[in-house]
Amino acid sequence: MNNAPWPNGKKVVHLDLKGAPPKLEYIHQLIELFSRLGADGLLVEYEDMFPYEGELKLLQATAQPAYSRDQILSIQKVAKSKNMEIIPLVQTFGHEEFVLKHKSMSSLREVPHCLGTLNPHLEEGLELVKGMLRQVVELHPGLNTLHIGADEVYMLGEGELSKQWLASPGRNVEQLFLSHVTSVAKYIKEVWPHMTIIMWDDMMRYTSEDTLKASGIAGLVQPMLWDYSPNLDVRNTVSSLEKYYSVGMQDIWAASSFKGSTNIYTNVPETQRHVDNHLQWLKVAASVSPGINIRGIAITGWQRYSHFSVLCELMPVGLPSLAASLQTLIHGQFSPEAQNNVTKTLGVSSVEVNAMGSTFGDANLFPGRRLAAAIVELDSLLDVEDIKSFEKNVYVRGYFSPYHRSRRMSSPLNIVQIHSEASKYLDLLQKKVDVVREEMLHLYPISTAEEWIEEHVSPVTAPLQRILDDTRACMMEMEIET
Missing domain, CATH: 3.20.20.80 (Glycosidases)
Structure with missing residues (x-):
């Protein structure tokens, strides 16, 4: 009815x-x-x-x-x-x-x-x-x-x-x-x-x-x-x-x-x-x-x-x-x-x-559409299990755990692979973040862009960055070239 x-x-x-x-x-x-x-x-x-x-x-x-x-x-x-x-x-x-x-x-x-x-x-x-x-x-x-x-x-x-x-x-x-x-x-x-x-x-x-x-x-x-x-x-x-x-x-x-x-x-x-x-x-x-x-x-x-x-x-x-x-x-x-x-x-x-x-036709029909599309795309990426839970990945957990990282102790081959994966994910996220930030600043003050990114992106990128930093430190110590 x-x-x-x-x-x-x-x-x-x-x-x-x-x-x-x-x-x-x-x-x-x-x-x-x-x-x-x-x-x-x-x-x-x-x-x-x-x-x-x-x-x-x-x-x-x-x-x-x-x-x-x-x-x-x-x-x-x-x-x-x-x-x-x-x-x-x-x-x-x-x-x-x-x-x-x-x-x-x-x-x-x-x-x-x-x-x-x-x-x-x-x-x-x-x-x-x-x-x-x-x-x-x-x-x-x-x-x-x-x-x-x-x-x-x-x-x-x-x-x-x-x-x-x-x-x-x-x-x-x-x-x-x-x-x-x-x-x-x-x-x-x-x-x-x-x-x-x-x-x-x-x-x-x-x-x-x-x-x-x-x-x-x-x-x-x-x-x-x-x-x-x-x-x-x-x-x-x-x-x-x-x-x-x-x-x-x-x-x-x-x-x-x-x-x-x-x-x-x-x-x-x-x-x-x-x-x-x-x-x-x-x-x-x-x-x-x-x-x-x-x-x-x-x-x-x-x-x-x-x-x-x-x-x-x-x-x-x-x-x-x-x-x-x-x-x-x-x-x-x-x-x-x-x-x-x-x-x-x-x-x-x-x-x-x-x-x-x-969209089709006049883009002005939907003010803020580019930001909406960028947020949807980034939000979807942030929810990818391999990215948001990278630290808990079996491979990382097994070969580059906090124990290994604190002692700079792991296989060079594994370190290079983990470094490569973390770097790939961070680069991918950063490209999407840059688009969101640019579109957001057209519509909102910089404080909003900073808050949104810190709230939604940083919890995912921070662990990736820590792993990247740790693999880089290990590679330098082992004199491994990236």
């Missing part, structure tokens, strides 16, 4: 800038592509790439410069030209690592060893959040919608002030969470009465209806229920949406995923996995009560799970998945027509990035 297309409501693409922040020109190209693919909004998570000023300037990234004020305005201008709404996402409770990692901000942590969660009892913490919100809103003229985050507020209730607060009869962590979020939302409504406020729903997903009603949160925010699984539980998800509706939250958002949700270090996404996630969301949309107003869906593309985690799939390798996800929502299924639209729009032969083949 086919699903109905996604109901009226925005299809918003998540632009996560807390890792691999694209150069401005590439962001412009991406917005153009997102629009062609059927998106009508951007959920922009600036984190430390926002040009905070004054006392908040220390929040700016140091690995690469934050975007300038003019660049932020430029992004908005391009989005507006495509009739795409920008919704800034400002974390106001959890995932505050980029703020609370600073020594001067450490006193605002819920517990000293958790850099992500703000202490909800300190007025200074609330003032910090207000200051961040003010600067972001002021740099988005005409802004109508704001996302205040509030997901994954780890260790909440573990701080000393929270323990004292919770010691009073009848209080619980859910109330503590809602108290802070309500304070933030009330502030926003006081300063910008017209503002629509969205928040992630996970911290109140299992909160009782009575607690939600008593908090007053219902009249202030619109929950965004996220689930990125290809096996999303439709019945439970519908039940959660119905619960929010029952407490007065008629306006509700969904959040799916096109990349950055398979595991914390995935390099190349699997399109079908994300298509399946969207098919499940279509079933949810078709099953909710008529009174529920689904305002839209955010198609998330996480670049890091959090501020201190590794990079997820870069945007170029995620574009076929994004295109397929959007077409699935538009058609209600990933039909042959939807697939054809993806391949035609991107100029590829397959919706799976690791099998997309050569």
Whole structure:
């Protein structure tokens, strides 16, 4: 049975800038592509790439410069030209690592060893959040919608002030969470009465209806229920949406995923996995009560799970998945027509990035295609067993083990053969790495290229290089010519 297309409501693409922040020109190209693919909004998570000023300037990234004020305005201008709404996402409770990692901000942590969660009892913490919100809103003229985050507020209730607060009869962590979020939302409504406020729903997903009603949160925010699984539980998800509706939250958002949700270090996404996630969301949309107003869906593309985690799939390798996800929502299924639209729009032969083949026609159809192809090729090479496990190779393990290497003791014939193999693999990898680096630097700052290569390539090349160095040392000692 086919699903109905996604109901009226925005299809918003998540632009996560807390890792691999694209150069401005590439962001412009991406917005153009997102629009062609059927998106009508951007959920922009600036984190430390926002040009905070004054006392908040220390929040700016140091690995690469934050975007300038003019660049932020430029992004908005391009989005507006495509009739795409920008919704800034400002974390106001959890995932505050980029703020609370600073020594001067450490006193605002819920517990000293958790850099992500703000202490909800300190007025200074609330003032910090207000200051961040003010600067972001002021740099988005005409802004109508704001996302205040509030997901994954780890260790909440573990701080000393929270323990004292919770010691009073009848209080619980859910109330503590809602108290802070309500304070933030009330502030926003006081300063910008017209503002629509969205928040992630996970911290109140299992909160009782009575607690939600008593908090007053219902009249202030619109929950965004996220689930990125290809096996999303439709019945439970519908039940959660119905619960929010029952407490007065008629306006509700969904959040799916096109990349950055398979595991914390995935390099190349699997399109079908994300298509399946969207098919499940279509079933949810078709099953909710008529009174529920689904305002839209955010198609998330996480670049890091959090501020201190590794990079997820870069945007170029995620574009076929994004295109397929959007077409699935538009058609209600990933039909042959939807697939054809993806391949035609991107100029590829397959919706799976690791099998997309050569492009045809205008290369600009798929901005970042050369980098995507280079990453897929290098990633495949890095996964070749003979290369990634060279040190554990029976031949190396048997004739040039750490014991042999430390004593410069082995057969010259074996040393020469092992040296030759290690050198061959390193040369092969280096050629592919050079292509990836060159293409990456067209789209991203050098810090991204360095991080990506150190994270994905160095664990494979470092053991090869060690063996190469050791064989070379042995050969010099034995006066063997290469």
